[in-house]
Amino acid sequence: MKVSILIDNRPSDNPVLVSEHGFSALATTNENRRILVDTGLSGRAFDNASALGIDMQNIDYLILSHGHKDHTGGLERFVTINKNAKIIAHSAIQNFDYQSNRGGKWHSLSPDQDIIRKNFDRFIFIDDNYPIDNNIIIVKNKTTIHPRPLGNRYLYLISNSEALPYPASDEISLCINHDGRLTIISPCSHNGLLNIADECCNIMKTNNIAAFIGGLHLLDGEGDNIEKLSSTIIKKYPQMRLYTGHCTGNEACNMLANGLGAHFNVFKTGDTIKI
Numbered sequence: 644m645k646v647s648i649l650i651d652n653r654p655s656d657n658p659v660l661v662s663e664h665g666f667s668a669l670a671t672t673n674e675n676r677r678i679l680v681d682t683g684l685s686g687r688a689f690d691n692a693s694a695l696g697i698d699m700q701n702i703d704y705l706i707l708s709h710g711h712k713d714h715t716g717g718l719e720r721f722v723t724i725n726k727n728a729k730i731i732a733h734s735a736i737q738n739f740d741y742q743s744n745r746g747g748k749w750h751s752l753s754p755d756q757d758i759i760r761k762n763f764d765r766f767i768f769i770d771d772n773y774p775i776d777n778n779i780i781i782v783k784n785k786t787t788i789h790p791r792p793l794g795n796r797y798l799y800l801i802s803n804s805e806a807l808p809y810p811a812s813d814e815i816s817l818c819i820n821h822d823g824r825l826t827i828i829s830p831c832s833h834n835g836l837l838n839i840a841d842e843c844c845n846i847m848k849t850n851n852i853a854a855f856i857g858g859l860h861l862l863d864g865e866g867d868n869i870e871k872l873s874s875t876i877i878k879k880y881p882q883m884r885l886y887t888g889h890c891t892g893n894e895a896c897n898m899l900a901n902g903l904g905a906h907f908n909v910f911k912t913g914d915t916i917k918i
């Protein structure tokens with residue numbers, strides 16, 4: 644199977660492709676199922692898709708990994724380009740008012756509720772795991788034994804004018820079992836890589852993770868125990884290769900590269916990951 648990174652924070656070497664603070668990736672399975680994960684911030688992911696010769700009409704599902712705007716902002720563009728794909732998201736994205744105060748300034752990360760309402764009939768809103776088939780499951784994390792990234796501390800939900808810490812309860816991941824090995828796509832991993840990996844392994848009844856693809860929200864490793872994270876990955880998931888980008892800062896990437904060696908990879912806009 645392969646995963647094409649349509650847009651990411653890290654720019655491509657190809658000057659035609661644009662990058663932005665956002666994530667969108669297309670997974671193509673061995674059975675030729677095509678599942679888009681997230682839409683980026685602006686919809687420019689689909690200009691990149693067209694420049695890369697990737698057809699956006701023939702998509703089976705769009706998964707919105709969580710409500711944050713850098714993952715849902717391209718939804719309006721997507722529904723004008725693609726008229727058929729069902730859109731899977733946690734039901735909470737309809738209600739949450741997402742905010743960030745990173746850098747000391749409050750700003751909204753909420754999705755465009757108008758676009759969600761206008762395309763309501765295309766949505767499958769879920770509250771728990773959702774199997775697309777026996778080998779492709781949208782996973783709602785319930786594991787909480789490992790730490791979550793400390794970068795979550797800048798994220799909030801506003802309820803009755805009160806700022807509540809972002810619980811990441813709207814976060815879902817795509818888990819694909821191919822030949823007995825798992826590929827997990829988890830664009831921001833606000834629940835923590837190890838919690839998400841454990842949850843996917845419990846559901847799929849195997850510990851053989853081939854690839855974990857996504858941002859880890861480690862920002863610049865601001866106090867996160869990245870040495871422990873790396874050593875636990877190596878111990879629990881020795882076959883796993885980590886492909887990270889988006890909200891994993893450069894400093895965190897350096898620490899992960901030290902800990903994971905050949906198991907560590909950074910992706911950027913326009914990359915194709917073959918697993």
Ligand SMILES: [Fe+2]
Binds near residue numbers: 713889
């Ligand atoms: Fe993000």
Ligand SMILES: [Fe+2]
Binds near residue numbers: 711831833
């Ligand atoms: Fe996020």
